Amino acid sequence: MRLTKAGMLLGGVYLAVVFIDPARGTIDANERVKEVVEAVAANQVDKPLELTLSEIADIRPTSMVERLRVSGDLEPTNRAVLHAKEGGKIVEVRAVAGQAVKAGDVLVRFETDDLQSVLRQREGDRDVAAAEMLLTMQSLNRIEQLAEKNIASQEQLDKARSEVAAATARLKSLSAQADIARSALRDAEVLAPFDGVISNRAINQGSRVGAGAELFTIVDTRILEAKVLVSTRDVHRIALAQRAELHIDGLDGQTVLGRVDRISPVADHGTRFIPVYIRLSNGGTHLRAGLFATGSILVRQNDDAIVIPAISLRKDEMGDYVLKLKKGRLVRQPVTVGTGWGGSDSLEISEGLAYGDTIVTVPLPELRPDVTVTIPKAG
Template identity: 35%
Template sequence: MRRLAKIGLGVLALAVIGGGGLYLFKARQPANAVATAPVSPTAAPRFEGLEFSPADLAEARTADLRRAVRLSGSLQPFNQTVIRAEVAAVVEEIRVRPGERVKKGQLLAKLDTADLAAKLREKQSNLDSARSTLSLAEINRNKAVTLTQRGVKSQTALDEAENAWRTARANVAALEQQVAMARKALNDAAIYAPIDGLVAERFVNPGERVAVDARLFSIADLDVMEMEALVPARDVPQLRIGQPVVLRVEGFGDRLFEGHIERINPTAQSGSRSIPVYILLRNGDLSLRGGMFGSGEAILAEAANTVAIPAEALRREDTETVVYVLQDGRLQRRAVTVAIDQTTDGRVGIASGLAAGETVISTPGLRLNDGLAARVAGR
């Protein structure tokens, strides 16, 4: 009996242990359940929204913006002239050198006047003789008129006297012109500056014989400079006479020179289809020189101290121009008014709808919605 009791107790103990093992197995592996990894109570919840990299965003900032057309070209004096010889003669004296400043009417050089003076004397002598002949012809004509009226001379004699007088008078007039030309030639032997400026070039030296129309000097007035810029035909309709221009010139670093559009050529060049535009610049300190290269902008529009964002941040939705602002973890759709676009640095100015310091989505092509949750990656 005692042995049977021990066996019974052993069977009961095995049953209890076996039942406990079955309970534990069933608790870990429920029927038809899919095994999953245990969830850590400290893991961050998954973010449901859009994440942007810093490169996708831009901060709205106040700036001075401008829309402009690019211009470049070579600078030349607006007033410049080449002085040429009016007479053929030997250069007797030169009073200026290249680089010297001259005034209008200043004597620059003298040509030898010996031959010119002799020609003038010859023409003047011929004129004096012709005037004496004219005086005699006039006396004979007056006598012929009187005698014809009295019937002493015939009409034929009067006609001859009249013709001689007319011929003598025409001869005097012709010789007076020759004397005037000879006197002018003598005066032209003295070379004067026609404008204020600097002597750019001197083409002759004392002792040389120059021909008529030979180059003597080149004078440039540097007070006003002109730049010829070739502008594509598509940009010309945006330009107008008097439009301000800001230029940088090689050799002057960041110094700016202000000018304006003086003229616009009416026709395009046949090869490039570009249209010459002429810009005038004041050069009061005479620092600019002919042949220097300048580049700059013709200012089409300006907006000072305006809210500026990249042009890529603008979106066209229906009939509105909008931007999307990232604020407090969500996107806000904002309708904005553009103050200036197509600026030289690629930004646009916003007149209303956006404040400086706000962050906008600047990456185009993304599908965005108002109120959508959003954040910057890693933050």
């Protein structure tokens, strides 16, 4: 507007000079216009430009936060599928799906009549073998005494020693079989391995199952984790213990906090994304495995950043700079731009500015170094 007014003023002066004194000729008119232009230019230099409060910004500490959006399913961190070690008939089932159990609780009892009979037989065989070994050792002791007196031959001594070795081996074998029978009898009671909730029951009372058959699935619902998939482009920004905020389906907007617990070393075969596991606490929030979760991971935060609007950054042959207000004049202030903040319209400045500085935030061409400016007082 100021340039337009100056141009109109010069044009008017030129016409006035030509109209009033045409006898002086074109050369005199041009000289007069030159004088007027110099006077107007001098007046424009002396007169400061007025900036509004919306065109400047004071540098203050700014909190910058960058989050990565994620989504995935909730999974239990502790889950076990219980199988029958030996086949047999189920005589009692003490747990159903959805029931909470404690570590050591009896979940299933198998019929034990045959197992007890086998155990008694193995223990009897072991006892017989122990008695036989005792006799062979006593015989060996007598033969060794006779051999010292040259009454027993070397052949008799070797035979006695061989019988002791065979009896010892037989006793060890039968003792092992008795231990196996005792373990099978003990396994006739299936116990809960940890505190948790039964999520699946695959058997019924009275049914007969084979060795290795699935019985129960038990999960620990106290601590769950969210398995989210992160692209290979963004996974380098993820680190252990980073804080996450998730929203779970069915919790009516409630925010569940968690932290990055594990990062898979390999990509998912189907999606080529990297699985990341966020550990959640289930205290009082009624989380369930299998629920869908959406939210974000806090990948970076700076509570004392020096931030400027991206539009206020200028460039010239010497590099990046901003216009800083100093004693009523604009000065060129070189700056170093820090790392970006995920597509934000603000820039973090790592060097060149300090708290309390005032900069110009609008890219007007008439605003340049060494220009005098004024700022109206608030109100």
